[in-house]
Amino acid sequence: MRTDVLSVWDNATLSVKKEIELPHKKRAQTVSEKNATQLIDNDKYMLVFNFTPATSVSVIDMLEHKVLNDVDIPGCSLIYPSGKRGFSTLCADGSMLSIQLDEQGKVVSETRVPSFFNVDEDPLFEKYARINNVGYFPTFHGYMQPVDLSGPVAKPQEKWDLLSASEREQNWRPGGWQIISGHPDGRVFVLMHKDGVNGSHKDGGTEVWVYDTKQHKKIKTIPLESHGISLEVTKGDEPLLAVTNAKMMIDVYNPKSAKLERTLSIGGDNANPFTLIAVE
Missing domain, CATH: 2.130.10.10 (YVTN repeat-like/Quinoprotein amine dehydrogenase)
Known part of the structure; x- marks a missing residue:
């Protein structure tokens, strides 16, 4: 039973x-x-x-x-x-x-x-990053939809573009499982892939793009050495970026240098670290 x-x-x-x-x-x-x-x-x-x-x-x-x-x-x-x-x-x-x-x-x-969003034309990912009680929801087509969750009723805010005109022409899109993570300093980290199409929202990504949520702009690109599926940024003044790769191992990057520092195996073929949670 x-x-x-x-x-x-x-x-x-x-x-x-x-x-x-x-x-x-x-x-x-x-x-x-x-x-x-x-x-x-x-x-x-x-x-x-x-x-x-x-x-x-x-x-x-x-x-x-x-x-x-x-x-x-x-x-x-x-x-x-x-x-x-x-x-x-x-x-x-x-x-x-x-x-x-x-x-x-x-x-x-x-x-x-x-x-406040069109589920047919550009749906939200259900995964979000939360910073100072604002939830940041990426959309399938590369926009960011903030929602203020500080009060008893959610308050959607104005969405902003994650992509430049040239990036949009190349069909860069968010994708993967846990595709976004936030740091208390206001940065969000988003897993991205090129040549996105309808249905590629679960494909993972080859790069992590870092955004300043106050200025609504990209401030860094972190190329991944292995294809990424999920990500999480740790807390603190010197954070690390953990990325689950296609082999179900965890690659640890330094967000400042964008360099891979180590790769962790947490259980071999039986491990499925789709969800990563930073310990505060």
Whole structure:
């Protein structure tokens, strides 16, 4: 018989401290990604995305170690923390749904944010980088859509172009699995590939382009020695850039010099490091 649990790990010892049973057995079983599970309200609550294929979010009390509630989010997917105790979720019509919860995990407000992108002409990637409570969502065709998630209702901001005219003529596009990562200093790192076409959004990339989110411009290009699938930048004053390559190994680059410093193997043929999470 299948049993679903939420495992709580100790960062220092890498050992399991607690398991919380998820009784309804409806969590989304997909390739791992950050926004399928998120902590909110100073880590007091964990949100878990469900897909049966009906979509909902389970609210878990991390102090009492119990499931409080399931919140239905029909037509919407994934979890983007917003406000004090809530989340927003991307919807199939190009809108967002913003929800705030009380201490018992019940919905106290629910707001539909009008459609702000065209899902047919230029959809958003569901992966984003978050800097100072602004979410940066790349689009399939190479634009950046910021969304302010600091308050209880998501507020889309003006999108900006990731590409110059010549880069757009060469069909440079974002692509891969975890294609974007942000640093607290305002930089975002995006995995890019040339000669993009409809359907190449999962193809990975040959370069990482670094953008200044304040100036809306590219400030550096990091050529990859091996084709990249996912990336993550570490925190701190001297960050490193980790890139999962096509052999499921992790290449570590110095963002300042754009040089490959080392390659890490984390389990051989059994490893699938699609999702990378920088430890703060």
